[in-house]
Amino acid sequence: MQYLLAGTRKGAWIYTSDASRGKWKVDGPHYLGSIVNHLVLDPRDQRTMVMALRAGHLVPTILTSTDFGKTWQESPKPPAFPKADDPEMGRSVSHTFWLSPGHESEPGVWWAGTSPPALFRSEDGGVTWDAVKGWNEHPRYHDWCPNAPTPDGELLAQISICTDDPKHMYLCTSSGGVFETTDQCATWAPLNKGVEVTFGPELYPEFGQDAHQIAVHPKDSNRIYQQNHCGIYRIDRPGDTWVRIGNNMPEAVGDIGFSVVVDPRNTDKAWVWPMDGSDVWPRTSPGGKPAAYMTDDGGETWQRQDKGFPREQAWYTVKRQAFVGDGLDPMGLYIGTTGGEVWASSNAGESWNQIAVHLPEIYSLNAVTVD
Amino acid sequence: MNVLIPTQLRSYTGGRSCVAASGNTLAEVLACLDSDYPGIRFRMIDEQDRIREHIRIFVSGDTAERIDIPLTESDEVHIVGALSGG
Numbered sequence: 001m002q003y004l005l006a007g008t009r010k011g012a013w014i015y016t017s018d019a020s021r022g023k024w025k026v027d028g029p030h031y032l033g034s035i036v037n038h039l040v041l042d043p044r045d046q047r048t049m050v051m052a053l054r055a056g057h058l059v060p061t062i063l064t065s066t067d068f069g070k071t072w073q074e075s076p077k078p079p080a081f082p083k084a085d086d087p088e089m090g091r092s093v094s095h096t097f098w099l100s101p102g103h104e105s106e107p108g109v110w111w112a113g114t115s116p117p118a119l120f121r122s123e124d125g126g127v128t129w130d131a132v133k134g135w136n137e138h139p140r141y142h143d144w145c146p147n148a149p150t151p152d153g154e155l156l157a158q159i160s161i162c163t164d165d166p167k168h169m170y171l172c173t174s175s176g177g178v179f180e181t182t183d184q185c186a187t188w189a190p191l192n193k194g195v196e197v198t199f200g201p202e203l204y205p206e207f208g209q210d211a212h213q214i215a216v217h218p219k220d221s222n223r224i225y226q227q228n229h230c231g232i233y234r235i236d237r238p239g240d241t242w243v244r245i246g247n248n249m250p251e252a253v254g255d256i257g258f259s260v261v262v263d264p265r266n267t268d269k270a271w272v273w274p275m276d277g278s279d280v281w282p283r284t285s286p287g288g289k290p291a292a293y294m295t296d297d298g299g300e301t302w303q304r305q306d307k308g309f310p311r312e313q314a315w316y317t318v319k320r321q322a323f324v325g326d327g328l329d330p331m332g333l334y335i336g337t338t339g340g341e342v343w344a345s346s347n348a349g350e351s352w353n354q355i356a357v358h359l360p361e362i363y364s365l366n367a368v369t370v371d
Numbered sequence: 372m373n374v375l376i377p378t379q380l381r382s383y384t385g386g387r388s389c390v391a392a393s394g395n396t397l398a399e400v401l402a403c404l405d406s407d408y409p410g411i412r413f414r415m416i417d418e419q420d421r422i423r424e425h426i427r428i429f430v431s432g433d434t435a436e437r438i439d440i441p442l443t444e445s446d447e448v449h450i451v452g453a454l455s456g457g
Contacts, residue, residue, distance in 0.1 A: 055379055057425030057453045059414050074410050080418035090419035 001370045002326065003068075004344075005049070006336055007036035010360035012051060014069050021332050021346040024355045030069055031055075038099045038321055041368040042125070044107055050126035052096035052112070060095045060114070064126045077128035079112050079120035081136070091116055098321070099126070100159040103166035113156030117145045117173045119185065134185035135171070144190070144207050148175035157320065158213055162221035170214060170224070177209030178226065194242035196230045213320045215262040215270065223267045225299075227260040227320075232272055234299050245299025249274065253286045253293070253304075259323035263331055263348070268298040271305075271325070271349060273318045273335060284315040292323075292333065292349050308352035309343070316341065321364035328369065336362030372444055374404060377452040380415075383408040392448070397430065398438040400448055415450065425453040 004015040004024065013028030030036075034055040042048040049065040051072070062075035084090030094115045102109030110122040112129060119132040138144070148154050155174040162168040167184040170191070177192040190207040197208055210229030217223040222237040225245075232246030232255040246255025256277025263269035271294050276282040285291070291306035322336035331348040340359035345352045374392045376384050384390050390407070394400035398420070405412035415426045420438055422428055428435040429449040430442060442448070 055414075058379060059417070059423055061410070061414070076409060078413065080413075082418070084419055087419040087421060092417035092419055092421070 002332070003041055003366075003368045003370055004334060004342070005039040005041055005364075005366040005368075006342060006356070006359065006362055007039040007051070007321070007364035007366075008336075008340070008360040008362050009035055012036045012039050012053075012069075013356070013359060015342070015356065019328075021326075021328075021344065024344075026356065027069060030072070031063075035095070036363060037095060037097050038364045038366075040099045040101065040366045041370075042101045042110075043368050044101060044104060045125075046368070046370045048125045050099050050110060052099055054095045060093050062096060062112070062126060062129065066125075073127070075127055075129065077130075079114050079118070079129045079131070081118065081131060091118070093118065094153050096120075097155050098158050100161065103161050104163070105166050111159040111161075113159055113171065115153035115155050116147070117154050117156035117176070119156060119159070119171065121185075132185050134181070135179075135188060138188055144176040144179065145173060146175060150174045150210075157211070160214055160216040162216055163218045164221050168221065170216060172211035172214055174210050176207045176211075177228075178211045178214060179207075191235075191240070192242070193240050194235075194244070195226070195228055195233055196244070198230050212258045213260050215260045217262050217267050218264045220267050223298075225260045225262060225270050227257050227272055229256070229277075231255045232257070232260070232299065243299075245295070246272075248295075248300060249293060249302050250304075253291075254278070256281075257318075258320035259318060261323055261325045261333065263325070264327045265329065266296065269294070269296045270299070271295075271323070271333060272302075273323045275317055282315075283317045285317075288313050288315050290314050290316065292335075292345075292352075294349050305345075305349035305352075307350060308345075308354075319363055321366075322362050324365045324367050326367035326369060332367060334365050334367055336365045338362065372400070372442070373447050374400065375447070375449040377450055379452050379454065380411055380450065383411040383414075393444075395441060396438070397428065397435055397440050397442055397448070400442060401438060415452075427451040 002017040006013045011029035011032040015024040017024045038052045051063040062078045063072040081091040098113035100111040110126045112120040119135040120129040158172040160170045180191045215225045226233040233242040235242045249255045261271045290309040293302045316337035316339040326332035333345040342356035392403040
């Protein structure tokens with residue numbers, strides 16, 4: 001059974017299909033009217049769903065389900081900062097933005113990224129959460145997370161764990177860039193060399209980048225792709241310098257976007273979803289013509305994949321958690337748009353079909369196979 | 372004392388718009404409320420014990436700025452939550 005989970009600005013929907021991925025059944029809405037930043041099904045136990053939800057102006061809540069959304073349990077201990085000596089100076093979680101199941105060797109472990117950009121860990125399947133001091137109280141935290149006035153708040157936007165080492169992790173923030181730990185959060189260091197910052201006083205700062213999303217390759221953790229605010233990059237560790245592979249994109253399309261997806265069987269194959277990042281940053285499909293772009297040579301060349309999409313006058317955006325793959329062969333790809341549409345490809349992007357329409361603005365998708 | 376609950380928090384109170392709670396301070400009343408309806412306090416009060424930005428709490432008609440204010444049994448607590456936005 002294929003599961004496709006959609007988190008939207010006004011609730012969550014759960015889609016299911018058989019292995020053909022041709023027809024999808026819908027279940028929802030769940031928590032209609034609440035903002036669902038991320039809804040994720042644990043690929044390890046193929047049972048636990050964790051949802052990051054907030055209701056309009058109200059506050060962050062984590063919900064879990066172990067019966068595929070039939071029932072939900074609210075976290076009795078959601079992500080929250082420790083109480084400060086001076087409450088007026090203490091930090092408060094605005095919302096949880098990102099959820100990651102932990103490493104395969106650590107069942108039940110989950111990670112959460114919040115705004116303000118903080119890291120939280122659960123060891124019981126997302127039911128209770130503890131602050132990760134190694135990041136949240138790092139001596140350089142306030143340098144790396146300067147409380148930048150980004151839309152919807154400064155974010156810890158992603159957490160990635162290397163498949164070959166549970167202690168080796170990367171995280172992305174919206175105003176610091178990429179950071180690396182090799183001791184599961186005890187120590188951290190920026191990893192931004194070579195990544196441009198076109199919106200600041202220094203073109204190549206040590207930190208201060210806006211890392212929209214990275215993809216640490218599951219087959220070889222040394223290969224990492226990054227869709228940055230300022231372009232598409234690749235790094236091959238233990239190298240320490242990112243290379244801008246987005247320069248190989250068509251000039252009229254550019255290399256600005258939110259998401260990057262990799263083929264789990266091929267370290268050279270990845271997809272991006274470009275958006276218009278010119279002048280005032282419309283964040284729409286460039287020219288109103290939606291398309292994914294695929295590379296199968298590590299970013300040396302890019303191929304446009306637009307079969308099935310409108311040929312013109314389609315101005316939606318795909319947010320960073322709303323472009324995902326299912327890891328199957330052939331690779332299934334899914335986008336959720338700001339206009340409430342879900343499009344799917346069951347042939348690695350060669351053609352696309354609209355599988356849902358008229359949803360609220362889509363914030364996230366998650367594609368998981370349940371045996 | 373009576374505590375008036377806004378619509379967006381009534382999922383915790385089984386749909387009830389008015390519930391009973393006790394305590395000598397607003398903090399104690401909120402703790403009592405959370406004991407009866409687990410999770411409701413955190414949606415109004417942050418981890419630093421501050422009243423959240425889009426919540427207002429009135430005690431017998433007066434705006435509460437903090438939760439450590441004293442209450443009497445005759446007080447009524449009215450919780451209001453903003454629902455603006457599109």
